[in-house]
Amino acid sequence: MQTSWIPFIPEGASTVSGKVDALYFYLSGVTVFFTLLISGVLTFFVIKYRRRMPFEIPRPIAGSHKLETIWSVIPFMIAMSMFAWGAQIYFQNARSPKNANEIFVVGKQWMWKIQHSTGQREINELHVPIGRKIKLIMTSEDTIHDFFIPAFRIKADVLPGRYTTQWFEATKPGTYHLFCAEYCGMNHSGMIGSVIVMQPTDFDNWLSGNSSQQSPAVAGQQLFQSLGCVSCHGANGEGGRGPELAGLFGRKVFLTNGQTLIADEGYIRESIENPQAKIVNGFNPIMPTFQGQVTPEQLIQIISFIKSLQGFKSAISNNDAGSCCESRAIDRGTTGRAAEFEIVQQEL
């Protein structure tokens, strides 16, 4: 899968692959230059100044502050140019765009389970249209995995117990490799698949051909009832003994300990698995935990359902929804503490 005219670069099929490749060429050029320079000078000196008489002692040269400065400052500046360029592309790509289509990914030993927000499920395959921003919301059922699409030049670890995200916009139809890139045990080499990029019309055809499956939101609604959430939160999330869930997603939440947060996927997941961690102001800590009773996929379905509930009195529009300001890194359950910051705070 190499580009037609450059032999050692994989095909580039996303909006960032060209940018990453350009930086790669710069780095390669600088490396080749300095390698040739050093090897060339070494070879030249080694030949020109070879020993001619035994025991000869050349005149000692102590050093030169001027040279030391030159060959410290210039490499430092080159290094800074590399840093700045790499950081710039990275930073631009760190935040998933607001209006991206969301696709859920669950990694488990040793397969990828993918679900589109319209319901289509895939195993080890990901169909996407070109020209649309796609955001992947990913988690793992067991150990750490990594979702790697070389053609898009993107990669992110997939962790148990939390969500990580990355986004892309595909630009060229074709079939590309999907690899797990974090060692995960016996069949790590087998945890591979394909990303199939299609023209928008072809993609829509594919979608409708697979429409027999429920969307996650519908499946989530069924779970919402069967698990008994309605008894406290109401059949439409209108609230009762438990807080209102309609319009919750992206809204500011006030907690009993005085903190505020913006409700996102991580907060909802935490409230289901560990409800005592954050109690909404004005409510009692009576919600039972569902940890172990819902699989990661079911969690995604419930979260999708809650996201779909429109609120009556939410003053905040979808622009403040969590997806606008999410970075590509982890959404922790504890993100709520960072309400003042648009970008969700992460780990060390």
Place this chain on the structure above:
Amino acid sequence: MAETHVAIEHTASHPALQHHFENMEQQREAGALGMWVFLVTEIMFFGGMFLAYTLYRTLYPLEFASASNHLSLPLGAVNTGVLIFSSFTMALAVYSAQTGKRRAQIFCLGLTILLGLTFLGIKAIEYYDKYRDKLIPGRLFPSRPFDPQGIHLLPGANPRHVEMFYWIYFAMTGMHAIHMIIGVGVLSVITYFAARGRYGPEYHNPVEISGLYWHFVDIIWIFLFPLLYLLGRHLEHGG
């Protein structure tokens, strides 16, 4: 390169001078520096656990405070006093060695060992209490799985995360206790040699560097005590 060497003299030297050192001063300096470098490695070793403690305490403050309140403050405080006093007796032992007072050395060293054993004994009582109350984390004792029933949880604390406190408690105090046991062992050897009159004004390195080690173990405890025992007392008493 005219004068390139000095003949090695074999004059009478102190019996404790090791052959590869030039003189006692060099030997003393090397020993002291060696112990300081070793203590720095110990700081890095405990540092990893302090990092884990910082992380999880930040994440679960209420659970940590609840579990901390359940630890026995009297026993912890007594232990702190015991250790601080033992550092004092250790310093006296070093002084006795420097001034060549043999009986004072034996007495002070012996007292330090006794205090160290007292500390370990009290620790053993605390550990036993945890075992009895089913507060040993994980599945170390399958017949007594971790059960935070007996702990008064502050409002908002999640019982599932209380276990985090306990593994950090056992890891840190356990490592500390192992270092104390080693310290007691080292001091026993030093006491034996002190009783034989080995240490005096010209040679007391081993006592000094053992003292350094002992003070270090004491300092670690002085950090551990407030971080583990004193977290939530103000919360409990409505402060």
Place this chain on the structure above:
Amino acid sequence: MKAFETFETPTAAHVNYINAQYGLKSWLLTRDHKRIALLYLGSISFFFFIGGLYAMFIRLELLTPQGDLLASTTYNKVFTQHGIIMIFFFLIPSIPATLGNFLVPLMIGAKDLAFPRINLLSWYIYMLGGVITIYALLAGGVDTGWTFYAPYSTTFSNSYVIAAGLGIFISGFSSILTGLNFIVTIHTMRAPGMTWFRLPLFIWAHYATSLVMVLGTPVVAITILLLAFERLAHVGIFDPAAGGDPILFQHLFWFYSHPAVYIMVLPSMGVVSELIANFSRKNIFGYSFVAFSSLAIAVFGFLVWGHHLFVAGQSVYAGMIFSFLSYAVAIPSAIKVFNWTATLYKASISYDTPMLYALGFIGLFTIGGMTGLFLAALAVDVHVSDTYFVVAHFHYIMVGGALFGYLGGLHYWWPKIAGRMYPEGWGRFSALVIFVGFNLTFLPQFVAGYLGMPRRYHAYPPEFQVFNVLSSAGASILGVGLLIPMIYLVWSMRYGKRAEPNPWHLPGLEWRTASPPPTENFLATPIVTWEAYEFAPPEEMEVIGKMKEEAKPV
């Protein structure tokens, strides 16, 4: 080349540290740093051979895209064990425990290290750790990768994780004790007149390395203990279901393991400084810059661990800070490369085997270091992280860098250590074979990595095969090349030409005593009045303490 002979060449029977006492007990209970260095040399060579066998299996399996030679779990164990053995039981101790132990007292004019019994203890601890690890390998192996990431290692792996971890934990203390010994020795036991800035750069490099050993190793010790604790007791330190954090493991692990790579390469840089200066008979250009660069690398090396977590879920801002610092740590290494090159200007260069290794080091380390810059660039690292690009990068540093320095140093000081010369023709030949084989092995891996081939895969898509075949072909050449010195060095111990005290005619203190040295190193305490790398005619560089008239065979 024997124009200047100022004293009798000692005969076979002159008393030295090797023949001073005979018997196994005199070796196993020795306090002589030189004998301890040889004990290490033997054990390290053994572990290198084992690690090399594992490498052979990796390259054999990867000849074909299918996983057809080994079962998956077996392959996973093979690459894990290759990493564990090579890193913890070969690279980390290699130069410090063999060349360092042998030479540090000699170079500073001391009779031994500060703590000889601790030195011996460090070898026994190393052997104990090695034995436990070998037990883990033979009992069934470990398959977590040498990085032991949780939760796979704590919860999902069905292999001998705790045993392997215990072996590594124990061997870590060997590292700490060696570093402690070097620091105290260099501070307190330098001969009269040996000021800090007259020290050979080999000593500066080992001092910096010792700082890293002493500060970093305890952190991996506690990390492994916590890992074992979680695996045994299922406490949940790193388990999200219990409130733990798997990324905490990664931070703790890399906080040591990144500085560890500087433990592996700094001593080798020290060797290269010695080789470049001594085989061009010229002082190192910018001596103090090279000395301070070693310290700078040691310090900065502690600040960059997060570059292993760019795609692990670390925050964007942390990523940017670590990327910046990773570029900063590259600068002192660049300074060294330029200074070594400048040293050769108007020098008098000989083409002996050690010099070939030093020149190879400079070229290969340049490539390895610059490909590190690719990895420090956030956007590129996202693409190449966990691919063969990373594998190629670190092998350029570890083999092209650290191993080349080790081999160069071993050849350079072989006359001093064994009292014999190695066969120069074979030396040059094998250096060339190793250089060619090494590049053929690892250069294609850069390409495979950027094309997307992930690491730790035993089966891969067919389009990567051509690179793997080239790589495996190179590996076979490299393997043969590495066997040759093993053979002739051992051969030379009995049949090699006997060495004079100063066969290369150099000013360093280690050359101012017999080859091999007597147990107490020098016949008289040296007084140093000359600067580092101050070359002089051979008659001015005699054995210290030896009077011509008294020279007679024992």
